[in-house]
């Protein structure tokens with residue numbers, strides 16, 4: 001059996017431990033780190049390394065040459081150069097840290113929320129960002145130092161505010177890239193709340209570029225702080241490399257060597273931060289944004305009913321009546337789902353077919369509550385097992401999705417988070433929805449992997465998504481979708497991304513799981529072959545409307561609507577629909 005081996009969704013899966021190891025393999029990063037550790041340690045141990053305070057002076061030490069008492073000599077006002085260099089390092093590192101922390105404290109959460117929510121939150125955050133960027137940074141800092149405080153740390157806090165837009169933009173861009181990932185949709189569908197999605201799936205992607213940017217901002221802050229010190233700003237008691245340069249400049253003809261110590265130390269520190277930042281960025285793949293988003297590709301066009309086990313008079317599991325989905329556009333509203341009505345009973349499989357753009361996925365997403373915020377949804381009735389979905393809040397929807405309504409997406413690879421092992425991604429929703437212990441959820445996940453035909457469940461359980469094939473990934477997602485024993489399974493083109501041989505197996509698997517658990521199932525598909533294979537009833541959609549609903553057998557033998565006939569003519573080529581399903585078979589996995 002062959003399976004299409006799907007390409008990994010990212011050039012390289014990014015995990016923090018790998019990132020750290022890759023960064024530290026770079027000699028430049030190691031060298032940079034060593035310099036920074038040295039400067040930090042020397043600053044911390046300043047009182048031990050020099051008996052002088054940073055601003056204690058003695059007449060005898062004015063421009064004193066190097067000696068045992070003053071290993072680097074004395075400056076123009078008789079202060080010990082070594083002591084000032086060490087304490088200046090402290091000032092630089094503390095100041096840099098303040099600037100970076102303030103920048104991230106402001107830009108980080110704003111970027112995270114704006115990138116994830118978009119809409120008015122994003123617009124407001126971008127407006128604030130633009131205002132801050134329009135402020136002339138140096139003038140504001142000079143004004144603050146002259147009017148409010150001479151403390152260099154205050155100036156660095158102001159710098160943090162001024163550079164916060166850089167952090168905002170980076171984090172917003174990273175989050176926007178990752179929120180388009182299908183595995184974020186999948187996480188929502190599996191019922192994970194927003195805070196958890198942000199923490200588990202979005203934050204890890206943001207951390208690596210943030211570390212790289214923090215290193216670069218650190219270097220910038222040290223340079224700017226030195227500039228302020230060089231201009232003579234800062235408290236007299238606050239030793240800084242900039243103030244040392246200022247003093248050295250005043251005495252440049254008498255003692256030019258005074259320029260050397262702060263100049264070299266500061267340059268080495270800035271270069272070290274730069275090297276570290278560049279190394280981290282290179283380790284991430286040479287880009288400031290961590291990920292290259294995988295977007296939904298174009299969906300390719302491709303074509304005996306089984307008896308429905310629906311009890312007469314039973315309340316439908318899903319009842320949709322006159323569903324409308326509308327988007328506002330500059331040229332007027334566009335209704336993409338226009339009065340769709342359908343029902344699904346327990347144990348019944350409904351196929352939603354139609355050409356590309358006819359509104360099938362929008363209908364399914366309306367049921368799942370996953371339409372984008374700009375979509376306007378209205379319905380006479382949109383009920384799942386008697387619950388009015390139009391009145392359901394986010395929390396209640398999250399409880400429903402993943403637990404009572406499962407979802408199988410089209411593109412298996414993109415719906416698995418590349419940062420986490422398969423096992424974790426299966427176990428997490430079961431622990432949350434079913435309250436299982438770690439061991440219980442793990443046992444159930446392994447049993448499910450075996451049930452969906454994966455020959456070595458433990459290996460797959462421990463694998464990252466890029467280590468398994470596309471067909472196997474789809475089985476993993478099917479296992480995940482049924483793991484919490486849902487009542488309704490919604491599958492959006494579940495076999496489109498798989499090759500033909502694997503498609504048949506996956507359909508058989510879905511059908512047998514559906515029958516075992518007597519789930520209702522909604523299958524969105526272009527493919528009338530899929531309909532013939534597993535659907536009890538079919539709704540045919542065209543331009544947002546259902547033009548015909550019929551049992552699968554009726555549809556194939558006596559299509560009523562001309563559009564259905566055209567659809568059948570274009571795909572069936574006179575082939576007879578399959579009479580009965582093959583018995584659910586243990587599926588062998590070939591490629592991996």
Ligand SMILES: Nc1ncnc2c1ncn2[C@@H]1O[C@H](COP(=O)(O)OP(=O)(O)OP(=O)(O)O)[C@@H](O)[C@H]1O
Nearest residue numbers: 299327336354355356357358359360361362363372
């Ligand atoms: N966010 C959106 N804003 C505006 N229009 C949208 C949006 N999302 C989808 N649409 C439009 O809604 C229509 C129906 O899309 P939908 O994805 O439901 O089609 P489909 O029948 O599932 O086709 P396909 O199988 O190709 O996805 C399309 O014309 C699409 O352009």
